Amino acid sequence: MPLPPAVPLRKGIRLVSCELPAIMAFADIVGHDKAIEVLRRAAGSGRVAQAYLFAGPPNIGKTTVAKQFAKALNCEKLPEGTPPEQLEPCGICHNCVRIEEENHPDFMVLRPGLRLETRDELPEDAASEQEDEAVEEPVAQDGPGLFGDEEPAPAQTGPSLFGDEPAAAVQAGPRKPPPKAKRRQSKIAMYVELPDALIYTEQIQEVVDRTSVKLAAGTRHRVIVITEADRIQYNAVDRLLKTLEEPPARTTFVLTSSNPAVVKDTIVSRCQTIKFQPLTTSQMLERLTERCPDADADTLRAVAAMAGGRFGRAEHLLATPAARAVRDGLLTMAAESTDALLMQCMAMGEKIIDLNEQWLAATDRALAGDGAGDPSDRLAQLRAKAIAEMGKSSPDRFKRIAMNQLLDMLQSWYRDLALLRAAPHSQLVANSDWRDTLGDLAPLYTHKGLRFASQTIENTRADLLGHNANMRLACEVLMCKLIASRRRR
Numbered sequence: 001m002p003l004p005p006a007v008p009l010r011k012g013i014r015l016v017s018c019e020l021p022a023i024m025a026f027a028d029i030v031g032h033d034k035a036i037e038v039l040r041r042a043a044g045s046g047r048v049a050q051a052y053l054f055a056g057p058p059n060i061g062k063t064t065v066a067k068q069f070a071k072a073l074n075c076e077k078l079p080e081g082t083p084p085e086q087l088e089p090c091g092i093c094h095n096c097v098r099i100e101e102e103n104h105p106d107f108m109v110l111r112p113g114l115r116l117e118t119r120d121e122l123p124e125d126a127a128s129e130q131e132d133e134a135v136e137e138p139v140a141q142d143g144p145g146l147f148g149d150e151e152p153a154p155a156q157t158g159p160s161l162f163g164d165e166p167a168a169a170v171q172a173g174p175r176k177p178p179p180k181a182k183r184r185q186s187k188i189a190m191y192v193e194l195p196d197a198l199i200y201t202e203q204i205q206e207v208v209d210r211t212s213v214k215l216a217a218g219t220r221h222r223v224i225v226i227t228e229a230d231r232i233q234y235n236a237v238d239r240l241l242k243t244l245e246e247p248p249a250r251t252t253f254v255l256t257s258s259n260p261a262v263v264k265d266t267i268v269s270r271c272q273t274i275k276f277q278p279l280t281t282s283q284m285l286e287r288l289t290e291r292c293p294d295a296d297a298d299t300l301r302a303v304a305a306m307a308g309g310r311f312g313r314a315e316h317l318l319a320t321p322a323a324r325a326v327r328d329g330l331l332t333m334a335a336e337s338t339d340a341l342l343m344q345c346m347a348m349g350e351k352i353i354d355l356n357e358q359w360l361a362a363t364d365r366a367l368a369g370d371g372a373g374d375p376s377d378r379l380a381q382l383r384a385k386a387i388a389e390m391g392k393s394s395p396d397r398f399k400r401i402a403m404n405q406l407l408d409m410l411q412s413w414y415r416d417l418a419l420l421r422a423a424p425h426s427q428l429v430a431n432s433d434w435r436d437t438l439g440d441l442a443p444l445y446t447h448k449g450l451r452f453a454s455q456t457i458e459n460t461r462a463d464l465l466g467h468n469a470n471m472r473l474a475c476e477v478l479m480c481k482l483i484a485s486r487r488r489r
C-alpha cells in the first residue's frame with residue numbers, strides 16, 4: 001500500500017513537544033462522534049442538506065470535520081451508494097489530497113480575511129525579466145469593506161488569537177492574478193486571517209460566482225465552507241442568502257460559527273445546525289497522550305487543562321511554552337486577588353498589561369504561521385513580514401486582540417470557582433491543574449460575588465473591543481472589581 005503523501009502541519013503550529021499526525025479522515029478526528037454520524041448518514045443516504053451550520057467554540061475542529069465531509073462526498077475510493085458506516089475517505093486519492101490542501105476546484109474554505117500588502121523582494125535575475133511597475137510603500141490596510149464602518153466584532157466569546165482552524169492560513173490574493181513582480185521589488189497582496197477580520201462582500205461574491213460554474217470532472221458534490229459566519233459583513237448577507245436558499249444541484253454550504261447566537265436569523269433558518277461540544281479535560285488528556293507518547297506528562301496535563309476542550313488550542317499551546325507561562329502568571333494573580341487589598345489593583349492592572357505583552361510576543365509567531373522561520377518558505381516569510389508591518393502600524397489593535405484571550409482565561413477561572421462553589425466534586429473544572437487551589441478558594445466567595453466577577457470581565461471585554469477604552473485604566477478597574485468581588489455578599 002502506498003504511503004500517504006506528506007501533508008504539511010497545520011499553519012501556525014510549531015510543535016516542540018511532539019508531532020501530531022495530520023488528519024486524513026473521520027477516524028483521525030478527536031471527538032465529535034455525533035456530528036460525524038449525522039454527516040455520514042447524510043452522505044451515505046444521498047440526502048445531503050443544502051446548508052449546514054456547525055456551531056461550537058473556536059479551535060474545536062469544525063472546519064476539519066467539514067473537510068472530511070467533503071472528502072467523503074468525493075473520495076475516488078468510495079463509490080456512490082457506499083453505506084454510511086463505511087464512508088471513510090481514503091485521504092490519498094486525487095480528490096482527497098486536493099481537498100485537504102484546499103486546492104480543489106469544487107471545494108473552498110472562506111475565512112475572514114484582512115488584506116495586507118507588503119513588498120516582495122525578488123532575486124535580481126528573476127526581477128530583470130519583469131516589467132517596470134511603480135514601487136509603492138508597503139501598506140497594511142483593512143480589507144475591501146472599511147473597518148471603521150462596520151459593527152464591532154461580537155464580544156460574546158470575542159475574537160480568538162487562535163482563529164478557528166489554522167492560526168494563520170493565508171491566501172495570497174485569491175481574487176487577484178499572481179502579483180506582478182517589479183524590478184527587484186513589487187507589492188504583493190495577501191489575505192491574512194486575523195482574528196478580528198470580517199468576511200467581505202467581495203469574498204461572498206466570489207463564492208456565489210463559483211457556485212454557478214459546472215462541477216469539475218470527477219467531482220460528485222461541491223462543498224463550500226464559510227468559517228465564522230457571524231463575521232459576514234452586513235451587506236454581504238443578502239447576497240449569500242439567495243444562493244443558500246436555492247443552491248445549484250449537488251452543492252452544499254457548510255457555515256461554521258463560534259458565536260452562533262449572532263449569526264443572522266435569516267441564515268440560521270436556511271441551515272441544518274449541528275452542535276460541536278468541547279472535549280472534557282480527561283478525554284483531551286487521553287487523546288493527547290495517545291498522539292504525543294513522547295511528550296512529558298506534566299506538559300500534557302497542563303495543556304489539556306488549558307485548552308478548554310479545544311484540540312486546536314491544545315496543539316497551539318504545545319507549540320508555545322511561553323504562552324503556558326503567561327497563563328500560569330495570570331491564574332496566579334487571580335488566585336492572589338482573593339486576599340489582595342483594594343489598593344493593589346493598580347499594580348495588578350499593570351501586571352496584566354505586562355502579561356499581555358508577553359502573550360502577544362508568544363502568539364505573534366503563531367500568527368505568522370508555520371514556516372515563518374524558514375528562509376526557503378517565501379510565502380510564510382512574506383506573511384510574517386506583512387503581519388509585522390501591520391503590528392507596527394496598528395500595535396494597539398494587536399494588543400486588544402491579545403487581551404481578549406487573557407480575559408477568556410480569567411473568565412474560565414471564575415467559572416471554575418462558581419462550579420466548585422456549587423458542586424465541590426465536579427469533574428468539569430476547566431483549569432484542572434489548578435483544582436486544589438480552586439477548591440480552597442471557592443468557599444470564600446458568594447454566588448453573587450462570582451456572578452459580579454464574571455459580569456465585570458464581560459464588561460471589560462466590551463469596553464476594550466467595542467469602545468476602545470484605555471487599556472491600562474480598564475485593567476486597573478477590572479482588578480479593583482475582581483478584588484472586591486470576594487467581599488460581595
Ligand SMILES: [Zn+2]
Pocket residue numbers: 074075076077089090091092093094095096097
Ligand atoms: Zn480519497
